[in-house]
Amino acid sequence: MRVKTDTVGRDVGRIVQAVSLMMLISLVVAAVNGEFYTVPAFVVSAVVMAGIGTGLVRRYRGADPPEKREAMVTAATAWALVGILGGLPFVLIAWTIQLNPFPVWMNTPPMDSTTAVFLDPLDAVFESMSGFTGTGLTMAAVEEELPRAIHWWRSFIEWVGGVGVIVLTVAILRRSGGSSGSYTLYESEARSEKIHPSIVTTVREIWKIFVGLTLGSIALFLLTGMPLWDAINHGMTGIATGGFSVHADSIGHYGSPLIEYATVPIMVAGSIAFPIHYLIFKGEVRNFYTDLQTRWVFIWFTVGSLVLTAILYVNGQYATLEETFRVSLFQFVSATSNTGFGSTSIGGGTERVWTAGPTLFACLGMLTGAAAGSTVSGIKLIRVVTLVKGTIWQIQDVFRPQAAIRYLQIGDRRLSEAQAQREYTEATVVFLLWIAFLVIGVAVLLRVLPPTYPLEYVIFDVMSAQSNVGLDSGVTGPAMPETAKAMLIVNMWVGRLEIIPVAVLLGTIVRRLDRSA
Numbered sequence: 001m002r003v004k005t006d007t008v009g010r011d012v013g014r015i016v017q018a019v020s021l022m023m024l025i026s027l028v029v030a031a032v033n034g035e036f037y038t039v040p041a042f043v044v045s046a047v048v049m050a051g052i053g054t055g056l057v058r059r060y061r062g063a064d065p066p067e068k069r070e071a072m073v074t075a076a077t078a079w080a081l082v083g084i085l086g087g088l089p090f091v092l093i094a095w096t097i098q099l100n101p102f103p104v105w106m107n108t109p110p111m112d113s114t115t116a117v118f119l120d121p122l123d124a125v126f127e128s129m130s131g132f133t134g135t136g137l138t139m140a141a142v143e144e145e146l147p148r149a150i151h152w153w154r155s156f157i158e159w160v161g162g163v164g165v166i167v168l169t170v171a172i173l174r175r176s177g178g179s180s181g182s183y184t185l186y187e188s189e190a191r192s193e194k195i196h197p198s199i200v201t202t203v204r205e206i207w208k209i210f211v212g213l214t215l216g217s218i219a220l221f222l223l224t225g226m227p228l229w230d231a232i233n234h235g236m237t238g239i240a241t242g243g244f245s246v247h248a249d250s251i252g253h254y255g256s257p258l259i260e261y262a263t264v265p266i267m268v269a270g271s272i273a274f275p276i277h278y279l280i281f282k283g284e285v286r287n288f289y290t291d292l293q294t295r296w297v298f299i300w301f302t303v304g305s306l307v308l309t310a311i312l313y314v315n316g317q318y319a320t321l322e323e324t325f326r327v328s329l330f331q332f333v334s335a336t337s338n339t340g341f342g343s344t345s346i347g348g349g350t351e352r353v354w355t356a357g358p359t360l361f362a363c364l365g366m367l368t369g370a371a372a373g374s375t376v377s378g379i380k381l382i383r384v385v386t387l388v389k390g391t392i393w394q395i396q397d398v399f400r401p402q403a404a405i406r407y408l409q410i411g412d413r414r415l416s417e418a419q420a421q422r423e424y425t426e427a428t429v430v431f432l433l434w435i436a437f438l439v440i441g442v443a444v445l446l447r448v449l450p451p452t453y454p455l456e457y458v459i460f461d462v463m464s465a466q467s468n469v470g471l472d473s474g475v476t477g478p479a480m481p482e483t484a485k486a487m488l489i490v491n492m493w494v495g496r497l498e499i500i501p502v503a504v505l506l507g508t509i510v511r512r513l514d515r516s517a
Contacts, residue, residue, distance in 0.1 A: 003508045006063040007070045008077060011185060013056025015078040016085065018169040020049035022156060023089070030149040037108040038149035041092035049085050069504060071184040075166060076497055076505035079132070082165055083493060086128035087121065089153050094118035097147075114145040117478040122485055129489050131157035132165065133496035134375060136243030136340035136470020137461075137488065139478045143248050148229070154244045155233040161496075162240025162270070162375035163210055171203045193275045193373040206274045209281065213239045217266045224262045226254065234341075238263060241270040241375045243340025243470035250342040251330075260330050260343050271297050271337040273373030292411030293371040296381045304336060304365050305329040311358045331471070336365035338376040340470020346460070347473030350452040359456045359473065366467040377468035377495050379434060383427040385410060390424035433499040437491060438466055444487040449475070462488070466495035 023046035030038040066074060096102075097111045098119060117123045123139040130137045131154050138154075140146055146154075160168055166185050186199055195202045218235030222228065230246055237244045247253035251263055269277075276294050279287045289295050308328040309321075318324045330343040346354045346362070354362075369378020393408050400406065408420035415423065441462040449458065457473035464471050465488040476488065494502050 003069050003073050004064060004066075006060040007066050008074045009056045010060035010063040011066055011070070011074045012078045012081060013053045013060070015074075015165055015169045016049055016053030016081060017057065018053075018172055019082050019086070019160075019165055020046050020053060021172070022160060023049065026089070026149065026153055026156060029152045033148040034107055035147050035149045037096050037102050037106040038089075038093050038147060041089050041096055042149075044092055045085075045088035048088060052081075052085070066184050068184060068187075069508075071187065072501040072504040073508055074185060076493075076501040078165060079497060080493055083129035083132050083489070084125050086132055086157055087124035087126075090118040090124035090127055090150065091121055093147065093150060094124075109147065112142075112145040114140050114142045115147065115150070117141070118150075122482055123478060126485050126489055127154065128157065129492050130470070131242070131244065132161035133468045133492045134158055134161045134240055134242040134338065134377065135465060135468040135492045135496075136237070136245075137465055137472055137476050137492075138244065138470075139485075141248065141478060143246055146246075151229075151233055151246050155236045155242075158242030158244050159214070159236040159240045162242055163206060167203050167206065170200060171207055193273060195275050195278050205278060209274055209277045210239070212281075213269055213277070217269070220262050220266065221259070224256065224259045226259060234263075235266070238266040238339060238341065239270045239375070241267065241337050241339040243334070245341065252343045252345075257326060260326060263341060263343075264329060264333050267333050267337040267339045267341070268297070268301065270339065270375045271301075271370030273371045275373060276371075290412075292385065293373075293381050296385065297370050300365075300368065300370075300381065301333050301336060304361075305332045308332045308358055308361055311361060312354075315355060315358070317354070317358075331362060332365050335362045335469055335471055336368060336378075337370050338366065338378055338467055338469045340464070342471055345474075346471060347454070347457045347475075349457070349474030349477075350450070350454075351474070352454060352457075354473075356454070356456040359460050362471070363456075363460055363463045366463050366469050366471075369467060377498075379431060380498075382410075383430060386423055386427040387431060390420065390427065393420065394424070430499055433503060434466070434495075437494050437499065438462060441466060441487050441491045445475070445484050448481040448483045462491060465491040468492060468495050 023042045026042050027039055030036070030042060094115050097108060097115060100108050102108055117139050118127065126139050129135070136158065143151070170186060186203070195205045214235055217239045218231050221231035221235055226234065233244070233246050234251070243250070245251070245253075251260060272294055276287050276291050287294060305325075305328050308331070309325045312318065312328055313321060313324045318327060327344050330341075331346070333339075334341045346359065367379055368384050369380050370376045372380040372382045389408065389410060397406065406417045406420070408415045442459055445458050445462060446455075453475055457475050460471075460473045461475040463469070465476075
């Protein structure tokens, strides 16, 4: 069936309108920090985004509510457009510093090599897409050199992106089409959980939980001795499982085991589905172990950390068993929660730090991700469970009588044969498409990068981009070829949307080209 482009246009416009409001909040942060030279950049960016959004909404104001196909195309298009337009503050601030057109009281600093990379629009779009998708890979070589306004913008877009730009839009803007249209859009952003019958109430409850968890994360960092500015930024990006830092060495900058251990529960909290947080806050603590996904979050994090500890300990990577365990716990939870904070170096690009074994095992964590309905990406544990149990179920079917009534038990859900086949097929399609895009990304990077980069490091960085993690092995950086940067942008976009909306968008474009040919 034909996708209604007017519906897509209107809803994309509303999403862009909502995101433009983020620029205005950023003005306050810039002014508080005395970085007045950044104010025009945020104002211009807000005007451009609001203008585009309002123009689309007005042009298509009479459009019908979205059905599933329109919602899928809307999600893919909006995330791509927001990722591109979100790069405007990076570009405009960098050019403001370069040109220095303002009087002394505007506090324009001299240009540094880190901020200078954002003079290139592709690097700015990379940083924006990395932020909104909650990835955390960066073009900023020395993050300490960045203005605080850019620190804030990176953290803010990652914080909002952790919940989702469509979730933001549903929360703050009334839309035509009622709650059914809002829920269709909500589902298109790889979400289906509902805390309340009303989707608007559900979204607002999610934001309450998210803000509460963020404030708790900031408080925990402050208690461990982290400076206030650092705690605010790391609290926002930690609970959003995004991983942008204000330091080039991420959490490893502090050299503090206490801070490293304190970061782990924040990353774990971001890995648990919002409905489970809601129930736990209501006093139903048993959901920590009765909920299938939450139970497997703790099992997988524990088993994976111990396995990685064993591998690194046998390799003699670190001086003591405690250090080996701490590094393994931190890096595996960071990888599997898709947070991307780092406490140690995994690789130095062409120079090996971790060998292939621990590097590829961390990739396995990035692939699975954690709970659906949280802020993480990756395949999601519920799909992994569905694939494993569904495959066993399919094999066992060979030995059952044809007349037997078959069910598949997943957690406390007993699926009929039709339901089981549907969910197993969906999980299989997502997995195969996910691997296909991963292979394409690895192939492109191997083609354009020097052959001196180890294969496992290339796989690691592409996996990190597509799982929206942010850990890197020294491959990703401003010196990368432009083609490699563009490919990783695509991987981040595809990974955040869990493949299907992107496939629907590409299919829609191909069909339209066929009809016009």
